[in-house]
Amino acid sequence: MTMLLPSPSRRRLVILAYPRVEHEKDYLYHWMPFSLLTIAQRLLADGDVDVVIFDGNQRTAQEWTAFLDEHLDRAVCVGVSIMTGGGQIRHALQMVREAKLRPGCPPVVFGGPHVNVLGEQTAAHDLVDMALVGPGQRSMPELVRCLLGSGRLEQVPGLLMTRGGQLVKGPANTPKTEMMARYPWQLLNVQEYVRDDPTVAPRTLNYVSSQGCVYKCQFCYELTYQRAWSSMPADPLVQDIAELVEAYDLSGVKFYDADFFVQPRRAVDFCQALAARQLDVAWAASINPNDVLRSRKQRLDLLGSIAASGCRRLLMGIESGSDRVLRDIVRKEITREQAYDVAADIAAHGILGCYTFIVGFPGETDAEVDETYDLLTAISQLTPRPETRVHLFGPFPGTPLFDDALRYGFEAPQTLEGWADFDYYDSQTPWTSAATVARARAHTRLVKQPGAARAEVPA
Template sequence: MNTGGSGTDVILIQPRYRLGRAPARRKALPLGLLTIATPLDLAGYKVRILDQRLEPDWEQILLAELKTKPVCVGVTSMTGAQIWWGLKASEVVKRNSDVPVVWGGVHPSLLPRQTLENPYVDVVVQGEGEETFFELVEALGNKKPLDKVQGIWYKEGGNIKQNPPRPFIDLNRQPPISYHLVNIWQHMMNISGRDALPIESSRGCPFNCAFCYNTSFQQRQWRALTAEQMLLRIKRVIDEYGLRGFAFSDDNFFTDPNRAHQILDGMVKQRFDIVWGKGDIRLDLLSQLDGDFLHLIERSGCLSLAIGIESGSQRIADLLRKETDISRAVPVNRRLARYRMHLQYLFLIGTPGETEADLAETVSLMLRLVDENQNAAEGVNIFVPYPGTELFDLAVQYGLPVPRKLEEWIPFSWINRRLDYPWLSVEIRKLIQMLSFCSVFLAKDREMKLFQDIHPFISFVAALYQPVARRRIQGHHYRFLPELKIAELLGFRGY
């Protein structure tokens, strides 16, 4: 190891994910950065995670850190607004030092060459970074050539070079996360009103949803910690931090029901006395679980499950490659009404080919689910055509211009949603905006308390607006929406 002296050896930047002014929110744990920082930390490197979401003066902090001549600066980025903030940080680095800038994460992994064509990016880590980034830092720190580092793209002599890809890592051989590199209490998630630390037990998903980047990023491969390893990691966090709440960050926690059963049974038998949430589960699997399994999920401390239905129209569900029978949603929802677990039904609207009739079916199902189960809520997302997905290719067929450089992907954000898609009429755009905005207010009173995390006044206004939102959804009243302008003035963007 050849570190940069008494200062920071590696700076890792967590970009903001919103453009413009936004109200204070809880900030998700920078889990991606922590996973690549952990091997470096254990090897003795001094790692600084600079979170733009938490540090309003991040630029001054970055400039001060650059004076210590770190080995490199790493930037993670999803498609969308994080690119803007990541480029802003990268520009600061390149204009004030000769420190290499390394990009990683989902978007650079999907489009490494285009990312490297930006003058502020020197290296791209493609795919998982735990082993790749460690080897890259070692090579940079020891002034060695980069041609032996698997899984990277880099610039050399004005050309872009691609090294052989790195195979997927074995999660069970990775060390526990170095949580001490951040203040975890600033990154608690709110799960049904309880604080919860994001934690990972698996990666990837074997399914083929047409809108999901994982089909390219994880190549439809699902890998997981063993139940024994997962239980050890949960217990470690409990013992070290006294935490009793967890939020699984897995793409699909229940992919292997037997493993999930072993983990949940272990939680009960070892008397962890915890609560947990954000357990992603498919509708078809949920319909097959017997009563004993459902009771185990509840007894293990589950507060919430996330269920991706995506559409009330079977035609659109088939277009999305959900490979499930949407009609199962109603009986499953009724069956789960006897349990205390909160259910977050996820919907996706605005896809190419979706009609007003399809949206009407979605609205009907949404209302039925919340009416028949007091613990049900909806999350309605506007479609974003992510690179590497089947629906991106379909969107291009419908007239979507293909971005030709990195910064042109900034509007393609899950939070700052663009609506200028060529397949959307003016009327459909307004309807989609209304549904995305008003669906937030379909939740029951206890879910509405989440607005208190933003500001008491926002919470008060949200409670007053709740019946108005429901009437808008029921009657498809979308032609006059002054509340959207008010929301933007309060810092909310994306509707």
């Protein structure tokens, strides 16, 4: 018996949209929407629908209109990713308004870091049909099954929606994300994301190889979200990178994992596998100082392996030069002395360190801020001369320090619309003076000219 299959062009599809993020002026980089690639990977593996991705960082509002003309009639739903800040929520609402002008617009579903902490507030907005809290690769496939006719909305993990004036809630969507698989690169024009990154290499692509973090920095969203750490194992990761290097002639990879080195063993295996493949690819990633301390205890030559595998730059949040702030406010689980020691070790391995500090914590004294600048100055004397960056403390919803900030007089937006223009690059806290802001800006030293840092780092 022959069965009539729907022609591929008539298959249902899911639209996934990444609204534009406004960065600081003269920021050089472009990022792939890994959130959407992660969700798309699972939807495609299930095989019920096609997936198309719209990246607002690469495409204009006019192109969004044309994209809707092309795809909306086949769409089961439109998934939109948002994080707090960067105007992304404002862009998201503009995009959804445009979609909703069309007859037959399918349900619009919001997810992403902002939704993970302010789900109910998001779901309450008129333009949001549903919010999905937690990892989208666990919730989206369930939602799509429901929208295609099997299953009940009440069973979709992390679902929040208002129906008849009542809040409908699905079961908890645990932040455990399981093993990560290869991304469906074919959904994006990868070439568009290759950049000359001054601190890495002329043809650098960004990459996220793990989700979550094990540390407990009290200002950080990762802590709130409690996402269990999961990753790609070293060998498939190196294999994927080898294929990307071959396909796009890459000379660099910049990892945007919250902390690439949570498992020093995986990191060393990665470095060794990368070096063994002789790919001649430079790379960069974020590290917590405790990863270096733990690897020393485990007698793993973490920094040696990192340097030998072509790593050019390690980004590390030190946050403060005051032991009291590190211990009582940030809970960084490290002392000022240990932070300096790790930075010196990184420099001794010929790796460019990029160290970030935060000033303006609630309850921080001027003397403690001075200690931060003293440590920054000491670290700046290292060779190769590190990049240093001073951020202003920004209260992120859901974090322990957000509650402290409220006690110290910070006024938080109360609606999704209210968060639409929240800007973390400007001081938002009433106790932070103009002088503190100006001093932070003056101390930020970044390498912005392509090639400038590479020239400083020994080959």
